[in-house]
Amino acid sequence: MISMKAAALSSFGGPEVLALMDVPIPQAGPGHVRVRVLSAGVNHFDTGIRRGWAPPSVDTSFPVIPGNEFAGVVDQVGDGVTGSATGDEVLGFCTLGAYAEYVVVAAEQVVRKPRSLPWDIAGGFAVNGIGAHLCLSEMGVARGDTVLIHAAAGALGTFAVQLALAWGATTVIGTAGPANHAYLASLGAVPVTYGAELSAQVRAIAPGGVDTVMDNVGGDTLRASVGLVKEKKRIRTMIDDELAAELGIPALTPKRSIRQLEEVAEQYAQGRIKLHVREEFPLARAAAAHRAIETGHGRGKIVLRVAATR
Structure with a gap:
């Protein structure tokens, strides 16, 4: 088995249950791409997953790899994908799996990373x-x-x-x-x-x-x-x-799309949006990143540095 490093869960609980593990490298099937992850954002959604909460449709069989946004380089392209190629620098979103050296997502869940967008910011860009x-x-x-x-x-x-x-x-x-x-x-x-x-x-x-x-x-x-x-x-x-x-306030309809991400990334490229990275942690310290976000204080984004940037 060819393995990769991931910050994953073998049980639910406090930040201490999030640990570095060796897990199988995923493969890109039809319509999907595999991304070598360089950075990943840390979100309250992830801490909920860690504590044992999950939307009804989400499989939380162990080991569970949290992380629902990332930035990196496409390194494998599945059959039928026409908009992405090996070597593309991208950012994107998922539900689980971004706290890892590789993540596989549908091709329509990634966009090209603007050249002006640094990797640390790119990893924490999509969800918010x-x-x-x-x-x-x-x-x-x-x-x-x-x-x-x-x-x-x-x-x-x-x-x-x-x-x-x-x-x-x-x-x-x-x-x-x-x-x-x-x-x-x-x-x-x-x-x-x-x-x-x-x-x-x-x-x-x-x-x-x-x-x-x-x-x-x-x-x-x-x-x-x-x-x-x-x-x-x-x-x-x-x-x-x-x-x-x-x-009597209307509920928000949770409906993510790549068009939303493309527009916000373009606003960044045009200088209309900036994002402050509050703190960056290596993948092995994902538990510390969860402790930091759960304080509920501070400005800007917490991110994980998954691999060295090029």
């Missing part, structure tokens, strides 16, 4: 870039809007702030702790602080209320948002579906 695009699209963000984004300093919020501005939003208000206010201002957002005075702070900037709200916090923050937006149908939450249903 697509998520921001999906959420802002469903909210109907358009030219002239005033947009409120909660937890705006995180990786998802970072994408959303910049994408809303690229789409023509006049004002983007971002909630964050005081330590991240300067960072938000550097992205073009007007920063405000969480807490009891949130509504008053937002009203001071937008006396007539905001047009759309993207929620990455839930709870009382989502409740306060209902009184700040002109129409509830233009709120989406990425984190609190149960409360959203109670408040």
Whole structure:
């Protein structure tokens, strides 16, 4: 058996169950490509998988390799693939498998990596870039809007702030702790602080209320948002579906597509989007990366360095 290294699970639990293992190298079947992974993003979806949660359709037979976004070089192309070739530098998304030296995905789950996009950023680009695009699209963000984004300093919020501005939003208000206010201002957002005075702070900037709200916090923050937006149908939450249903807020439709990723990558190539990498860990320290993301603090993205870049 030809094997590869992967940060994988043989049981569910805390970060300590994520360990470096030797597993079989996957092969690219028809319609698929195999990518030699150079970097992979770390997401809360991955920590949920590690704890034992998974969508109903996902096979979590051990060993389980987490990781749902990556960047690397195509090294094997399956039958029927016409848009990718060996040697292509790509970034893409999956559900599981990216915390490994190789990952196999459908050919329509990768796009060419812009030359200006560094490998560490590329590995953590797809999930939050697509998520921001999906959420802002469903909210109907358009030219002239005033947009409120909660937890705006995180990786998802970072994408959303910049994408809303690229789409023509006049004002983007971002909630964050005081330590991240300067960072938000550097992205073009007007920063405000969480807490009891949130509504008053937002009203001071937008006396007539905001047009759309993207929620990455839930709870009382989502409740306060209902009184700040002109129409509830233009709120989406990425984190609190149960409360959203109670408040009459439409649910987000999870529908990832390569077109979303292509557009966000193009926005990066044109200089309209930047992403801060908070910390980079080697693959062997994936457990430490999970501990870091589970603190719930910090700005930007945590990524794994899977292999040396060329």
